Amino acid sequence: MIARRRLLAVSLVPAGLARARAQAPAAPETWPSRPVRILLAYPPGGSTDVLARTLAERLAATLGGPGFVVENRPGGAAVVGTQAAAVAAPDGYTLSLGTNQTHAANAAMVRDLPYRPVEDFAPIGRLAEVHHALVVPASSAARSLAALAARGREGGPLTYASSGVGSASHVIAESFVRRERLQAVHVPYRGGAQAVTDTVAGTVDFFVSTWPQVVTLVQDGRLRCLGLGAPRRLAELPEVPSFAEAGAPYMAVDAWFGLWAPAQTPQPIIDRLSAALPRILAEPGMTARLATLGFLPAPLPAVEFAAFQRAEVARWRGLVELTGIRLEG
Structure with a gap:
């Protein structure tokens, strides 16, 4: 839950935002002449943090100047750090590294969101994406998504794990439950690690996870994947169908x-920033680093990224309307 007072506090900032933007200077030829901070609405240590720090290092090497510094501002379903970026002076010295949560889902999911994910930001570019997958315990009798759905309709309630209330894993799984008219009980966890552990143990019937979090367990035979958000089957795991093949194309909702x-x-x-991103993402070292984190490079320049974001805001609005999952302000 997002603390009401925290949202109320940050909601008071837009007047200052208007003043700061009215005073925004023209782009100096020497930019960047001081450190550029990249605000991240997630805690240090996670894969998104590693992505941000790796990108900061490569931006500094590519664009010069005193450097790019990641500043973690977690809290409030990623609202706190994103709001801080929205109200920063538009002088090129504050950037926001965000996700489908911060710049799409929260627009529909968080009541009284104190920033506007589209209007308050200038898109620079998309960086990467991560597919989601639906997995069941290796001991499960369900060998297909259709079989799992049949059990949920005819054999009593299923239990499904998520990495937290309002998370993508929760919303995608609940969309499966609602569309297929299943009987199911949500079992939320604090993060994906314990959700994966309990799915392997058979404590829950299924879990919609990010693919990097479960791929090794699928390869080892400790989990069975019934559908993956990739556009086609993976060469290394040809037995795993895409969600489209499995009859649930609506579940192919990537993290980005x-x-x-x-x-x-x-x-x-x-x-300058938008032009630098594709070059950085194409560097062999960067590609290898992203692969170790489970990210797929997916560069989009500013104009295309803006259109993509608007479509994602609409998509998440539909998912939230379908599932009824919201975070209270």
Whole structure:
């Protein structure tokens, strides 16, 4: 749950935001002449944090200047750090590395969201994506998504794990439950690690996880994957169907990661950053680093990324309306 007072506190900032943007300077030719901070609405140590720090290092090497520094601002379903970026001065010295949660899902899921994911930001580019997968214990009798759905309709309630109330794993799984009209009970966890452990143990019937979190267990035969959000089957696991093949294309909802600046940041700065991202993501070292984290490089330049984000906001609005999952302000 998001503390009401925290949301109320950050909701008071837009007046200051308007003043800061009115005073925004033109893009200096020497940019960046001081450190650029990348605000991250997630705690240190996770894969998103590693992505941000790796990107910061490569941006500094590519664009020069005193460097790019990651500043973690977790809290409130990723609202706190994202709001801080939304109200920062649009001078090119504050960026936001966000996700489908911060810049799409929260628009529909968080009541009285104190920032606007589209209007308050200038898109720079998409960075990467991660597929989701539905997995069941190896001991499960369900060998297909259709068989699992049949059991949920005819054999009593299923139990499904999630990495937390309002998480993508919760919303995607609940969309499966609602669309297929299943009897099911949600079992939320604090993060995906224990959810995976209990799925392996058979404590719950299924779990919608990010693919990197479960791929090794699927390969080892400790979990069975009934559907994956990839557009086609993977060469290394040809027995795993895509969600489209499994009859549930609506479940192919990827996690994705992008870079933004506050709205009204000078266009020359946006252009320099947007041009740098595809080059950085194509570097062999960067590609290898992303692979170790389970990320798939998925660069989109600013204009295309803006259109993609708007479509994702609409998609998540539909998912939230379907599932009824919301976070209280």
